[in-house]
Amino acid sequence: MNELPTKVKVLLSAYGCEPNKGSEGGVGWNWALQLSKGAEVYVVTRKARRASVTAYLEEHGLENPEFIYVELPEWTLRFKKGTVGMNIYYMFWQVAAWWKCRGLVDELGVNLAHHVSFMSLTRGSFVPFLGVKSVIGPIGGLQTVPQAARPVMKSKVMESIRTLAVRFFRFNPVGLLTAWKADLLVMANGANQKVMPAAIRKKAVTGLQIGTPVIEARVFPPVDGEIVFHWSGRFVDHKGLELLVRAVAWLKTNELESYKRVRVIVSGSGPLEDYYRKMITTLGVNEVFEFLGWVSLDEMNAIWDRSHCFIFTSLRETTGMALQEAMMRAVAPIVIDNGGPGEMVTDESGVKVSGVNFEDLVANLAKAMVRLVEDPRLGAKMGGMARERALKFYSWDAVGAQMLELYDDLLTGKSPQLK
16 A cells, blocks of 8 residues: 555544454554554553553564553443443543543644544544544444334334434534544444434545455355355344244245255354344254354354355444455355445445335245255355455445545545545
């Protein structure tokens, strides 16, 4: 990657940032590494990350990015429990980070500040208040569960409150002030932009996701036996495993020959595991499902090698790291047509499922499975197209290069656009 025409010194706010981690920690860390290929990067993160970050930088001889550590007093950690406690802690951490960084901007010669973690705009960010050009994103967290899928939600009151909070984002003072002050908002998908006031949408670009590592495609498995569908994630309602369970039951009733060829491998765990297991027993589809719990990397690789298709039923997802990995491995995905997955997957690279009501949604998911059981070579073709999309748009190299181009547009007075 070539150095940008405009020399960039960027202060990167990455509350979650740690090598060899998944989720938010891995997101912040990979943004730091990618952006350091074309800019001088100063990462603001928690002091708790220092040991692992320092070890990695020393092992790999890296001087860029550099790290600035901010931490609240140790006694505050006892209150950092649960979602509410974590959000309060995060808010005060941002205040502390702003206090420390406001003087470093001039000292370090920073000309751009960028917030990458947490991805949710509803929590706000301190970076637009540092007196330099600012970027927020990729932004997620503003998707809502489709109406047809709401029967699977167990905490209907809390989900309704969350949905209202998203739809009335313009009345969220923390998130809205951040959005107004920022110079550029990078939206992961169109759902995030729809809730923004028109004036804010004018300074936003849409479609830049977080990245995924480049990994080898798996060899397409034999098709003369069972057709393996893989599902992976936490057993919580909005991940939508119930849809898959009911779709398999629909197959048993309506497409028995396809049902006999279906095998579903489930990797993951969570609070609703007993609920799903009882449902599978009640519906009489135990013979189809194989529960493996959380698995090691080698075990996951073995699952991918067996898989003809990946089923991603998450109902309000910004990206979906498991989805990105499936696409990178050339495993055809079936996704709920909502949020990020609905925009990441095309008709050529997978199957997108929707429905006018719950029964219709379940039936359409089952019919998508039938389609790949009856024509598994179609799944092979879709998997190849999915990998092409992943390499072009969703690898860390690809998203890093796109973000650096946005930096240059912003600093040279151009209208930032995704190429």
